[in-house]
Amino acid sequence: MYMRKTNVYLLVPKYAGVTGTIQAAFDLASQVDPKGPIQFHLLEYDEPNPKFRMERNSDYREKRTIVPSDAFIQSPDIAFSSSMEYAKDMREWIETPREVLDRMAEAEDWFYETYHEDKEHSFVILLNPFGNDHNYFCGPSPERSNVAFIQTTHYATEVTIARYIPVAYELFASALRFRAFNVPDYQDRFVHFEDRGCVNDFFESIERILFKIQSANVCDDCYEHILNQDIDQEFLDHIYQGLNAVREQQVNFTRARRANKPLTVSIRNKFVQFEETGDQVRLSPKEMTMYRFFMNHPEGVAYKSFVDHEAELRALYAECYTGDPEVFEDTLNSVVGNWLLQTDISSTVSKINRELRKALRALSHWHVIEGPRGGKKRIKALEK
Numbered sequence: 001m002y003m004r005k006t007n008v009y010l011l012v013p014k015y016a017g018v019t020g021t022i023q024a025a026f027d028l029a030s031q032v033d034p035k036g037p038i039q040f041h042l043l044e045y046d047e048p049n050p051k052f053r054m055e056r057n058s059d060y061r062e063k064r065t066i067v068p069s070d071a072f073i074q075s076p077d078i079a080f081s082s083s084m085e086y087a088k089d090m091r092e093w094i095e096t097p098r099e100v101l102d103r104m105a106e107a108e109d110w111f112y113e114t115y116h117e118d119k120e121h122s123f124v125i126l127l128n129p130f131g132n133d134h135n136y137f138c139g140p141s142p143e144r145s146n147v148a149f150i151q152t153t154h155y156a157t158e159v160t161i162a163r164y165i166p167v168a169y170e171l172f173a174s175a176l177r178f179r180a181f182n183v184p185d186y187q188d189r190f191v192h193f194e195d196r197g198c199v200n201d202f203f204e205s206i207e208r209i210l211f212k213i214q215s216a217n218v219c220d221d222c223y224e225h226i227l228n229q230d231i232d233q234e235f236l237d238h239i240y241q242g243l244n245a246v247r248e249q250q251v252n253f254t255r256a257r258r259a260n261k262p263l264t265v266s267i268r269n270k271f272v273q274f275e276e277t278g279d280q281v282r283l284s285p286k287e288m289t290m291y292r293f294f295m296n297h298p299e300g301v302a303y304k305s306f307v308d309h310e311a312e313l314r315a316l317y318a319e320c321y322t323g324d325p326e327v328f329e330d331t332l333n334s335v336v337g338n339w340l341l342q343t344d345i346s347s348t349v350s351k352i353n354r355e356l357r358k359a360l361r362a363l364s365h366w367h368v369i370e371g372p373r374g375g376k377k378r379i380k381a382l383e384k
Contacts, residue, residue: 006038006235007122008175009115011045011107016129018042019086020271020282020359021152024164028278029171032245036238038175045107045126054093054130087153087163091131100132100149101141108147119146123178125171127152137206138170140177142184148174159207161253162279162359165246169213172242173199176218179235180226190222198222199243213250216243253277262366262381267292270322274360274367281359283352285320286335290348292316294369298383300376303345310340349377 010026012018022042030040095103107126112119123146130151137156140148150170157163176199181190190200195208197215200222218226226236256263256276264275271280272291283291293309293316294301301309313336321328338344353368360367371377 004121006175006179007041007117008038008171008178009041009043009111009117009122009124010127010171011043011047011111011124012127013045013047013049013129015047015049016090016127019152020280021087021157021163021167022127023271023282024162024278024280025167025171027280028164028168028245028249029242032172032242033238036241037232037235038172038238038242040171043111045110047103047107047110050095050099050103051093051130053099054095056092057094057131057133058092087129087157090129090153091151091155093130094133095130097132097134097136100128100136101143103128104141104147104149105144108141108144112146123147123174125150125174129153135206137166137209138174140174140182140186142186145182146178148177150174154206156206156209159209160213161250161257162277164278164280165213165250166209168249169243169246172239172246175242176226176239179231180229181222190225192219210250214247216240216247249278253279257362260363263360263363265295265367265381267295272356277360277363279359281355283355285317285322286348287352287355288320289313289317289335290345291352291369292320294377294379295382298378300371300378302371302374302376303342304374306342306345307340310336313339 010022012022026040026042104126108124111117111124126147126149128149128151131153132151135154136151137154138148138150150167152167154166156166160166177186181200183189192198192201193204195201195203195211196219197212197217198219199212200218201208201212203209203212253276263277266273266275267288268280270288271282272288273280293313296312306313314332317332317335318328321331323331335344339348349369353364353370356368357364366381367379369377369379
């Protein structure tokens with residue numbers, strides 16, 4: 001018997017862009033049974049930036065608790081974010097749960113009016129970079145059946161080993177809620193305010209999100225409910241595989257930190273990707289050129305020797321450049337010219353190292369560009 005696929009559309013506001021956290025979460029989710037019953041799609045959403053109506057509150061920069069909101073609790077008769085500093089800055093801009101729900105509704109309306117998808121077999125997730133005054137990390141709308149949200153800059157992304165892990169977890173959890181718990185009073189009926197290691201745990205203390213990620217499970221009550229929903233077994237198998245894939249990423253990263261060994265590195269478009277952790281570090285074209293250059297030279301290169309590598313630097317920058325073709329030559333000459341004069345190498349390397357340290361933490365020493373003052377700089381992971 002043919003089973004219709006469930007399509008999950010991740011709406012990324014155009015003003016926010018696809019961060020490394022979003023890209024890594026999407027990549028992980030979409031690589032779990034790529035031809036399976038759940039299909040993830042990343043879409044740009046041209047939403048007007050709502051920041052103008054928000055107030056900034058620095059208390060939410062490190063807020064570690066979530067407060068239940070009546071806006072997310074409805075009775076059945078109701079009618080229907082990159083770098084760590086970027087995340088911290090964005091979540092200081094605060095909106096109310098009511099405003100979040102209104103934006104979710106607008107995102108849902110925009111998507112179905114634009115793409116005319118079948119609502120029975122699809123739903124959307126608004127990937128929201130802004131904070132809210134109850135500090136919700138994610139959740140379905142109690143007023144709509146086909147939309148949920150995830151705050152991609154939330155503090156919850158900092159309590160796991162890699163920031164994309166809670167987001168990837170919620171992609172699969174949201175798909176399960178869409179099929180099995182899609183009722184207006186979801187929070188009132190199914191959310192657990194005590195920790196069970198279940199996808200429906202509320203985890204008021206944000207650090208407790210680790211418990212449900214590492215359990216990759218549902219509690220007995222939710223399990224019994226799921227069995228009564230006539231959900232195709234292939235769909236449930238895909239959810240199970242997804243939650244376990246996320247859990248394994250957390251465990252593998254922990255193992256990698258304990259082993260303290262260098263990670264496997266690959267270059268993917270605008271990102272440096274680390275295989276064992278799944279983490280991705282987004283670099284500008286100039287920064288990517290510099291990092292690729294040092295990856296090509298495990299023996300190390302002193303800044304004063306850049307003049308001997310002009311052709312290679314120009315070729316690498318041409319491959320990494322993503323700007324206006326009309327100004328490419330001028331930009332190329334400016335960037336490489338400054339490097340040959342040693343006026344911009346140190347600042348470019350510092351920016352690369354800062355991003356790597358934020359992402360890799362204890363393992364970053366293997367992958368940053370370092371060396372003695374005036375001597376050769378190298379990436380330690382490449383040493384033989």
